[in-house]
Amino acid sequence: MTNRLCDVVVVGAGMVGAACALYAARAGLDVVVVDRGPVAGGTTGAGEGNLLVSDKELGPELELALLSGRLWTDLAEELGTAIEYEPKGGVVVSATSEGLTALTELAAAQRAAGVETVSVDSDRLRDLEPYLAPGLAGGVLYPQDAQVMPTLAAAHLLRASGARLETGRTVTGVLRGPDGAVRGVTTDRGDLYAPAVVNAAGTWGGEVAGLAGVHLPVLPRRGFVLVTEPLPRRVRHKVYAADYVADVASDSAALQTSPVVEGTAAGPVLIGASRERVGFDRSFSLPVIRALAAGATRLFPFLERVRAMRTYLGFRPYMPDHLPAVGPDPRVPGLFHACGHEGAGIGLATGTGHLIAQVLGGRAPDLDLAPFRPDRFAKEAAS
């Protein structure tokens, strides 16, 4: 190859791109990361930084979450403070006994798959979370759930990778050789030659796939977050209602909100989570914000007098079967995908980056990538 610049170009300087860069670099590859915006300018900068196993139903996503959780624990030893890593655990609560039964069944299945779970009786919930509303039916504690500050995590992983960072540079095409194999990317400021390209463009991953002539159905699923005034630590865990799991797995385009409440190291409490499929509509929606506030104050009545200071929105990269695209694209040799993680991209980034580095290096991945195959969706564009 002529003018080979590096071993791999990662498209996207969000959390997943940063993790791909880090693990690829540590596997000995020379990496360039390119993004049309700044670091964490897309969904990463609009997220809460969840590293969760609790909201994963059995299957390949849970396996990826468990692998990712282990890798985050390792990374926390070198970068924990800088990225505000907090292994605070998650508490899922249910207001009704039927909901608690369903939650307990899910927890039992998760436990069989290797997730740590602890059932919490109604009268013990407030030992874990003293400000929780009274009268809840019960809950489950997930000690492996953790949190990072996602923008700091992306920035520090990129820095630790030593990869060359090209922000403010837009990828305009994917270069292919006569054999169809990837030769690099074209950008608005010149070409970047490399035998491998990783599509870590998150919600915009479908566009990057399209530049290589392949179909990848990544769609935006809008979410709002409410941020409160700074408080002393009153919410200790990530606390959410059991119906959140159902919302995450739902295929509905309509608005869904389920309360997710957590404190942060910096003081403010973060309140989610809403899900709507409204395209890339950035307009403010007061009804969504109200629903978030109503859910949060039901879980934590003390929040009624606490002020929301800010709200922001982001677009989760949603795929029709709620699984990300991770691994080589059989349709375009040299093209790898690492996108479509919906609302779990921060948590799943480490496992994704690790698996991508393995396949980039020609090694067998630790997890079977078949469920994450990028060509698993029937509709094909001509390549």
Add this chain to the structure above:
Amino acid sequence: MAERPRLAVIGAGPAGLAAALAAAARGVHVTLVDSAAEPGGQFYRQPAPGLRARRPQALHHQWRTWERLRGGLDAHLAAGGVTHLSDHHVWCVERESAGLTVHALLGPDQERPAAVHADAVLLATGGYEKVLPFPGWTLPGVVTAGGAQAMLKGGLVLPGRRAVVAGSGPLLLPVATGLAAAGAEVAALVESADPKDFVRRTRALAAQPAKLAEGAGYAAALLRHRIPVRTRHTVVAAHGGERLEAVSVAALDAEGRPVPGTERRIACDTLAVGHGMLPHTDLAEGLGCRLDGPNVHVDDEQRTDVPGVWAAGEATGIGGAALSLAEGHIAGRSIAARLAGTEPDPRAWAPAARARTRTRAFFAALEGAYAPPARWAEQVTDGTLVCRCEEVTAGAVRRAVGELGAGDLRTVKLLTRAGMGWCQGRMCAPGVAGVAGCELAPGRRLLARPVPLGVLATQAADAPDEDTSAQ
């Protein structure tokens, strides 16, 4: 009452009052929604009634204009054409199929909600002062120039006994002379602009003789109060332990850098500082209105690009009270015509349109002349806080850019927390942008004020209350 079209005017300063009077005179029912206890805005901020000031004009300029506005408002209030809702802090304007709803919090404690429904909304939200950071600017005793003036006009109090007024811009003159008239010793007026820059712009400036006369009046007042004026100078640092004790002032070279050896220490207990104004655009951003740079974009009728939403005054570009009056008047007439289903005739407001054109040109010239020192960001030491709320230093901002890949204001915020605190970056955004070397992008503050979650939550289920109680 017959079904009259309803206009909600947000802000009872010059722009909002002019619009309210123009619209009410043409059959529109106007609800004037304002955060202060008394109408007037920042420019005509009134002493609290409890202070029973018999000569408030001693603190003001263009008092006769105020008397005309106040008289007109009183007449419309008495006739029922205008409802004045004071102590209403608007946090969001919501656009619904049936019109617009203005959501506010009541009273100084801002814990209870109120809502106003309207067919049209005028955003006359005014502006606030821009202050660029320098070492020591967080010490108690350092206040914004406009803040010192607001406390004087509203509360009839002074921040201290010996003040330095510093920065850049047309506000510094009335602040310095106002503080002196009220009994403060003004040890210096420190303006970074170069008088030669005004001479170069005389044509645009001379087109506004009233403004020049006003300037001459300040010059006489500066002399009368023996206020030393230092142009092409800047405050390089404020000194003190628990509160301000002195400032260091230095001359500026042609590049806008302090000239070594010119530094002088001036003892003072007050520094009133400002570097110009910024428009309040939060409500417009929440509505999805287009901005031009920092300003709400409007057409010749003062319409934003969102149907039913007009804007006037500082929110559409800083230009002072005279421009606000002209824009408000035009907006009020346009709204009255549009709500009546007719096409307005711009000839009807031709004098106001001419005043608008002239005043905008004048302020464009002023803005060119009044500018902070070009190299101000170099003077911000790494240890200086740039974000006052979250206590983020200039060094942290520089590291976010240099080491962590931040390239815009949003990423700097996410990496450092600069702009994430109570003020939501209103105070620090210009400073952070300057230190980071990136563009001052709009903040996209979708909640214009902090709102109790209980208020948001209860309104989730209920229809908003129509607030007609306060008058």
Add this chain to the structure above:
Amino acid sequence: MNPLDLARARPGTPFTLTFDERRIEALPGQTVAAALWSAGITSWRTTRDEGRPRGVFCGIGVCFDCLVTVDGRPNQRACLVPAESGAEIRTQEGTGHDG
């Protein structure tokens, strides 16, 4: 000259309130910030991280630097809240909320 004389103010009867248990006098209509300034007090908050003193900065409710605890309620803007007879004003430390 002073501002009251300049505006020929004839305020009503002064009343007292307390600031950190110290009794200070205030005039009807004054905000908490104006009352504290009149008493020569310029700081009534300490910051969350460094514990540094703060008081009025913008004076118009935008900067939130003048946050103070009034009658047990934290995070009140002293430049907006009217001074009331008998009010208990306290220096606000950190978030203003009890740990």
